[in-house]
Amino acid sequence: MSGYCKKCGALLIKNATFCHFCITSAMMVQTAAQVQSEAQAQPVVPTAQPYHASNTKQKPIWLMPFIAAASLIMAIIISVIVYEDGTRSVIEDPFADVGPLVIELPSVEVPLAEEAPGTEEYPVAEEDPDDEDTETIERGTFTDFPVIVGEGTDFPLNAMISIPDNATGKVPAVVLVHGDGVFDMDEEIFGNKPFRDIAEYLASYGIAVIRYDKRNFKHAKKMEEMFNGGITAGETVIEDVLLALELIKNDPRVDEDRVFMLGHSFGGYIAPRIHIENGVFAGIISYAGTPLSYVDRAYYKVMDDIAIMPEGKEKEDEYEKWKNWDVEYRYYLYNTPDDELKSETWGEYPLYFFKDLENHPIPDYVMEATIPFLIIQGLDDFAVDVVHDYTAWQELFEGRDNATFKLYEGLNHFLFPSQGYEYEDWEKEYGAPGYTDEQVLADIVEWIYSN
Numbered sequence: 001m002s003g004y005c006k007k008c009g010a011l012l013i014k015n016a017t018f019c020h021f022c023i024t025s026a027m028m029v030q031t032a033a034q035v036q037s038e039a040q041a042q043p044v045v046p047t048a049q050p051y052h053a054s055n056t057k058q059k060p061i062w063l064m065p066f067i068a069a070a071s072l073i074m075a076i077i078i079s080v081i082v083y084e085d086g087t088r089s090v091i092e093d094p095f096a097d098v099g100p101l102v103i104e105l106p107s108v109e110v111p112l113a114e115e116a117p118g119t120e121e122y123p124v125a126e127e128d129p130d131d132e133d134t135e136t137i138e139r140g141t142f143t144d145f146p147v148i149v150g151e152g153t154d155f156p157l158n159a160m161i162s163i164p165d166n167a168t169g170k171v172p173a174v175v176l177v178h179g180d181g182v183f184d185m186d187e188e189i190f191g192n193k194p195f196r197d198i199a200e201y202l203a204s205y206g207i208a209v210i211r212y213d214k215r216n217f218k219h220a221k222k223m224e225e226m227f228n229g230g231i232t233a234g235e236t237v238i239e240d241v242l243l244a245l246e247l248i249k250n251d252p253r254v255d256e257d258r259v260f261m262l263g264h265s266f267g268g269y270i271a272p273r274i275h276i277e278n279g280v281f282a283g284i285i286s287y288a289g290t291p292l293s294y295v296d297r298a299y300y301k302v303m304d305d306i307a308i309m310p311e312g313k314e315k316e317d318e319y320e321k322w323k324n325w326d327v328e329y330r331y332y333l334y335n336t337p338d339d340e341l342k343s344e345t346w347g348e349y350p351l352y353f354f355k356d357l358e359n360h361p362i363p364d365y366v367m368e369a370t371i372p373f374l375i376i377q378g379l380d381d382f383a384v385d386v387v388h389d390y391t392a393w394q395e396l397f398e399g400r401d402n403a404t405f406k407l408y409e410g411l412n413h414f415l416f417p418s419q420g421y422e423y424e425d426w427e428k429e430y431g432a433p434g435y436t437d438e439q440v441l442a443d444i445v446e447w448i449y450s451n
Contacts (some may be wrong), residue, residue, distance in 0.1 A: 140206070141166075145163060158185065159212030161251065163203065171253060173249075173251075174207060175260070177263035178237070178264060180348065181348070182220065229345070245281075260284070261274065261283075263287060265287075267287070268290070269286075269362060275365070287415065288377055289375075292362075292389060295326050334355070366393075366396045374404050374406065376443075379408060380410055382423045384413070415440045416435065
C-alpha cells in the first residue's frame with residue numbers, strides 16, 4: 001500500500017521501492033533534455049509499480065502540480081458541453097476529490113515570476129486613427145455555406161464556410177482551430193460564441209473563414225473505442241485542421257496561397273507544429289496561445305505559488321521539495337510503458353497524450369518557422385499570462401522580423417472584456433454575456449491584408 005517518505009514527507013507511489021523526491025541519483029540534477037535523450041536511447045524500467053487512478057483516490061504528489069494546472073486550463077473549458085440537439089450538460093470537475101495544490105506566495109534564489117508588469121514594459125495595442133490600410137477596407141456582407149469536414153472519413157464534422165459577397169478576385173482565408181475542451185464550430189461557452197464572432201467579422205471584411213465542430217464534440221465515444229487511450233494531438237486536432245484546410249483551399253473563391261491559421265489557446269500552442277510538419281499556411285495567429293508545454297506551465301504555477309509565500313523555513317522547504325518536479329515528471333513519462341500511460345487519464349486526456357506533446361516541443365517548430373506570426377493576448381488572461389507565456393513568445397522571436405505582438409488591456413482568455421474575476425471564479429468570468437473585442441478583430445483583418 002502507499003505510504004509517505006520518512007525523509008521528505010512525499011506520498012509514495014503504490015509499492016514504490018524509492019522516493020521520487022529525495023532520490024539522490026544523477027537523474028534529479030539532469031536537464032529535461034538529457035533525461036529525454038537518455039530515456040529514448042535506453043528506456044529505463046521503473047522500479048515502482050505503475051500508479052492507476054483506480055487504486056486509490058489519492059494522487060501521487062509529483063502529479064499534483066500538473067493536475068492543478070491542467071485542471072485550470074482544461075476543466076474551465078470542458079465543464080460546459082453543448083450537444084447537437086441544443087441541450088447542455090455540466091460536467092463535474094474531474095479533480096474535485098483532489099482540489100488544487102494550495103501553496104501560498106516564495107523568495108528563494110530562483111527566477112520566479114513577479115506581479116505582471118504594466119503597460120510600460122509591455123505596450124498595449126491601441127487603435128491607430130491614422131492607419132491608411134484600415135481605411136481602405138470596407139465592410140460588406142457575407143454568406144455562410146454549411147459543409148462537412150472529413151466527409152467520408154470515420155469522423156465527419158459539421159462545418160461552416162463564411163464567404164464575402166461580391167468579392168473581386170480570390171479572397172484570403174482563415175482556418176479556426178479550437179482550444180482545449182469539447183466545442184462546437186462556434187467554440188461556444190456559456191452562450192458566448194467567439195469563433196462565430198471572428199468568422200462573421202472577418203468575412204464581412206473580405207476574408208473567408210472555415211470553422212467546424214471539434215472531433216470530440218460529436219465523436220468522443222467513437223474516439224475512445226478506436227484509440228483506446230492512444231490518442232494524441234494528431235487525432236484530436238491536427239487531422240481535422242488539415243481536412244478543413246484542404247476544403248477551404250479547394251474553394252474556387254479562395255486564394256489557396258493566402259490561407260492563414262488562427263489557433264485559440266491550445267490551438268495557438270499547436271499551430272507552429274501543424275505548419276512545420278505540413279508546410280501549408282501563409283501565416284499563424286496565436287490567439288491567447290502559448291509556446292510552453294503543459295509540464296512547464298504546471299511547474300511555473302507551482303513556483304509562482306511558492307514565490308508569494310512568507311519568507312522562512314516553510315517556504316524554503318517547499319522550494320526544495322518542488323524545484324525538480326518538471327524533471328521528475330518528464331522522467332516518469334519517458335520511463336513508464338506506453339500501455340500504462342494510455343490507461344492513466346487526467347481530465348480529458350490520457351498521460352500518453354502529454355508524452356506525445358513533450359516529444360514535439362513547440363519552441364523547436366517556432367524557431368524553424370519563417371512565415372509571419374501574429375501573437376495576440378489579453379492582459380487580464382489568467383489561463384495564459386504575460387510573465388511566462390507572452391514573454392516566451394517574445395524570446396523565441398528575438399532578433400527576427402516575422403512576428404507581430406498585440407497585447408490588449410482589459411481582455412480575458414477569449415479576448416472578451418474582462419469581468420475582473422480571478423481563476424477561482426472562472427464561471428463568472430466566462431459566463432458573462434460578451435463579444436470578441438472589435439479592436440482585436442480589426443487588427444487581425446489589417447494584419448492579414450498586410451501579409
